[in-house]
Amino acid sequence: xxxxxxxxxxxxxxxxxxxxxxxxxxxxxxxxxxxxxxxxxxxxxxxxxxxxxxxxxxxxxxxxxxxxxxxxxxxxxxxxxxxxxxxxxxxxxxxxxxxxxxxxxxxxxxxxxxxxxxxxxxxxxxxxxxxxxxxxxxxxxxxxxxxxxxxxxxxxxxxxxxxxxxxxxxxxxxxxxxxxxxxxxxxxxxxxxxxxxxxxxxxxxxxxxxxxxxxxxxxxxxxxxxxxxxxxxxxxxxxxxxxxxxxxxxxxxxxxxxxxxxxxxxxxxxxxxxxxxxxxxxxxxxxxxxxxxxxxxxxxxxxxxxxxxxxxxxxxxxxxxxxxxxxxxxxxxxxxxxxxxxxxxxxxxxxxxxxxxxxxxxxxxxxxxxxxxxxxxxxxxxxxxxxxxxxxxxxxxxxxxxxxxxxxxxxxxxxxxxxxxxxxxxxxxxxxxxxxxxxxxxxxxxxxxxxxxxxxxxxxxxxxxxxxxxxxxxxxxxxxxxxxxxxxxxxxxxxxxx
Amino acid sequence: xxxxxxxxxxxxxxxxxxxxxxxxxxxxxxxxxxxxxxxxxxxxxxxxxxxxxxxxxxxxxxxxxxxxxxxxxxxxxxxxxxxxxxxxxxxxxxxxxxxxxxxxxxxxxxxxxxxxxxxxxxxxxxxxxxxxxxxxxxxxxxxxxxxxxxxxxxxxxxxxxxxxx
Numbered sequence: 001x002x003x004x005x006x007x008x009x010x011x012x013x014x015x016x017x018x019x020x021x022x023x024x025x026x027x028x029x030x031x032x033x034x035x036x037x038x039x040x041x042x043x044x045x046x047x048x049x050x051x052x053x054x055x056x057x058x059x060x061x062x063x064x065x066x067x068x069x070x071x072x073x074x075x076x077x078x079x080x081x082x083x084x085x086x087x088x089x090x091x092x093x094x095x096x097x098x099x100x101x102x103x104x105x106x107x108x109x110x111x112x113x114x115x116x117x118x119x120x121x122x123x124x125x126x127x128x129x130x131x132x133x134x135x136x137x138x139x140x141x142x143x144x145x146x147x148x149x150x151x152x153x154x155x156x157x158x159x160x161x162x163x164x165x166x167x168x169x170x171x172x173x174x175x176x177x178x179x180x181x182x183x184x185x186x187x188x189x190x191x192x193x194x195x196x197x198x199x200x201x202x203x204x205x206x207x208x209x210x211x212x213x214x215x216x217x218x219x220x221x222x223x224x225x226x227x228x229x230x231x232x233x234x235x236x237x238x239x240x241x242x243x244x245x246x247x248x249x250x251x252x253x254x255x256x257x258x259x260x261x262x263x264x265x266x267x268x269x270x271x272x273x274x275x276x277x278x279x280x281x282x283x284x285x286x287x288x289x290x291x292x293x294x295x296x297x298x299x300x301x302x303x304x305x306x307x308x309x310x311x312x313x314x315x316x317x318x319x320x321x322x323x324x325x326x327x328x329x330x331x332x333x334x335x336x337x338x339x340x341x342x343x344x345x346x347x348x349x350x351x352x353x354x355x356x357x358x359x360x361x362x363x364x365x366x367x368x369x370x371x372x373x374x375x376x377x378x379x380x381x382x383x384x385x386x387x388x389x390x391x392x393x394x395x396x397x398x399x400x401x402x403x404x405x406x407x408x409x410x411x412x413x414x415x416x417x418x419x420x421x422x423x424x425x426x427x428x429x430x431x432x433x434x435x436x437x438x439x440x441x442x443x444x445x446x447x448x449x450x451x452x453x454x455x456x457x458x459x460x461x462x463x464x465x466x467x468x469x470x471x472x473x474x475x476x477x478x479x480x481x482x483x484x485x486x487x488x489x490x491x492x493x494x495x496x497x498x
Numbered sequence: 499x500x501x502x503x504x505x506x507x508x509x510x511x512x513x514x515x516x517x518x519x520x521x522x523x524x525x526x527x528x529x530x531x532x533x534x535x536x537x538x539x540x541x542x543x544x545x546x547x548x549x550x551x552x553x554x555x556x557x558x559x560x561x562x563x564x565x566x567x568x569x570x571x572x573x574x575x576x577x578x579x580x581x582x583x584x585x586x587x588x589x590x591x592x593x594x595x596x597x598x599x600x601x602x603x604x605x606x607x608x609x610x611x612x613x614x615x616x617x618x619x620x621x622x623x624x625x626x627x628x629x630x631x632x633x634x635x636x637x638x639x640x641x642x643x644x645x646x647x648x649x650x651x652x653x654x655x656x657x658x659x660x661x662x663x
Contacts, residue, residue: 052649165561169511169554176514176547183540188529190540191521214594221586221621386586386621390614393594394641397601402651410598418591426503444543451538 005127008353012361017060020053021358024061025365028068033076033377039069040325041216044208045395047332048402055336056351060358062332066325067119067359070308071366074111074301075377079104087304090272094289094296105236107297112370114250114302119363121254122309126356133317134345142449143460147470149443152320154474157432167432170423174436175443177202184441185448197408204331204438206400206413211430212324213396214413215420217389236371242294249279249295253302261310271307272300309359316340316352324431327438335403504562511555518548589620605656606646611638
């Protein structure tokens with residue numbers, strides 16, 4: 001009898017892999033702590049530089065950055081009332097109140113423990129559900145993949161903050177950009193106007209570096225320097241009823257975050273608010289929420305981490321990223337010649353199980369690292385952005401240049417940096433653009449292959465049960481998803497603002 | 499949201515849509531027919547994307563022109579930046595453009611030094627010329643050491659250096 005997870009654990013305990021896991025966890029926490037530097041931008045900046053390390057180590061490190069950022073975002077939310085990540089906004093509501101009351105230590109402790117519970121349960125689910133889903137996905141043909149991608153794009157668009165038509169526009173812009181260069185099936189050149197560079201098409205790395213790295217840095221440069229709260233943290237471990245309520249809330253938050261996080265497009269910014277909302281509903285004293293209750297920190301933090309971990313399942317088992325950061329992780333896997341999806345579990349067992357095992361180890365590392373290093377993270381927040389931003393911009397240039405060693409990619413990154421800045425400024429969502437770009441080629445292939453199979457009949461998407469189900473789910477989500485987002489997000493954001 | 503801004507956004511979509519439609523027509527005229535395995539072909543897909551862009555741009559213009567009640571993203575502090583912070587943002591863009599232009603000419607090390615100097619000046623990290631130069635050289639040297647010498651990224655040597663100036 002084979003135990004691939006045990007083999008994966010043995011592999012991750014190799015000092016080299018352990019080092020990359022540690023590096024990813026630390027870097028992830030750092031980017032989670034620093035406002036204005038998200039996991040997507042960090043992954044985009046560092047992705048090209050990982051070409052110098054072995055693929056398994058690189059993916060372990062990048063995954064560590066991704067889930068480490070979900071951990072780190074809570075620190076600034078609790079201590080400074082500044083969410084390091086959009087997904088940590090909900091934690092600010094009660095977390096900062098606890099700090100004001102001299103209970104910041106307890107808030108940090110329950111956030112770290114809640115994140116650990118969510119991360120570990122998420123890793124267990126990945127070990128169990130991932131291979132099953134991958135095996136099921138072997139039945140998928142082009143029509144099923146087309147349905148899945150339409151569903152993913154639709155859910156992401158419907159859950160994007162702001163106007164739906166802008167989210168659709170951003171997604172279409174990504175799909176349009178993906179058509180530039182050689183057509184994936186017949187090799188016909190499109191929209192290249194005689195340019196050799198355009199014939200090769202845009203590489204995802206400079207676009208991601210531009211949109212999430214340069215664009216975010218320019219945007220964040222306009223922000224003022226954060227004001228640091230200088231209060232005391234107080235006791236770290238909560239006692240008695242607080243401990244029990246906090247742990248139970250973490251479990252509930254994990255279940256919500258994980259259940260919803262499996263849906264493609266379920267952005268991590270939304271599930272913490274849903275968990276907070278549920279916690280308030282089940283509480284015997286809902287009026288105390290917003291004044292510094294421990295459940296108000298535990299539940300959204302656990303939900304945030306559970307959603308982040310759940311995103312690995314559709315990515316690894318189906319090859320579908322559910323967020324921009326995971327889209328960049330997908331680009332990393334493709335860069336190493338690894339095609340995520342059912343075949344990955346069959347052909348690269350050693351790799352996939354080492355990455356899954358690294359999630360268990362990474363979560364333990366984060367728990368050990370986070371609490372003792374809280375003082376260091378807070379001090380890092382004090383580094384002025386005017387020192388960090390030039391360094392990050394210079395890293396972006398190297399990041400954009402190094403995958404193909406052409407200056408054209410640096411100009412692409414710069415162009416998309418300005419576009420990313422303008423999109424943020426003019427309130428256009430950036431996430432649908434990068435997902436549209438990454439899924440664009442796959443979407444086109446799936447559509448054209450499906451129509452080839454059916455001699456041009458669109459009914460093929462309705463005749464096959466899985467694709468018909470996914471198309472029906474897409475229609476349902478178009479009606480339902482927007483309502484969910486509009487009901488939960490504005491109300492909770494208003495509370496966070498207060 | 500001003501009407502002019504929405505108009506600019508709609509025009510961008512219209513231009514991209516028209517580009518895509520023209521490309522689709524060009525492919526239909528020049529590349530068709532495709533094999534039986536690919537009935538739809540790259541041309542119709544391109545036409546479809548172009549039409550979708552045109553429709554989206556039109557709907558966006560109709561829905562949002564002069565409408566101040568458009569649902570907006572959560573407010574972020576930078577939406578009303580002060581002049582100083584705005585200067586930083588434009589300084590960053592300017593420094594990046596100069597930097598990307600100079601890598602081919604001066605090579606990586608010299609252009610990176612210049613980039614750091616310009617950006618430190620714009621962000622008012624230091625107003626001392628000497629300190630600015632020293633900091634810029636230090637940062638550029640670290641970048642050169644890590645990326646060029648340790649990680650082996652091959653940057654252009656610089657056309658001026660290649661011709662011996």
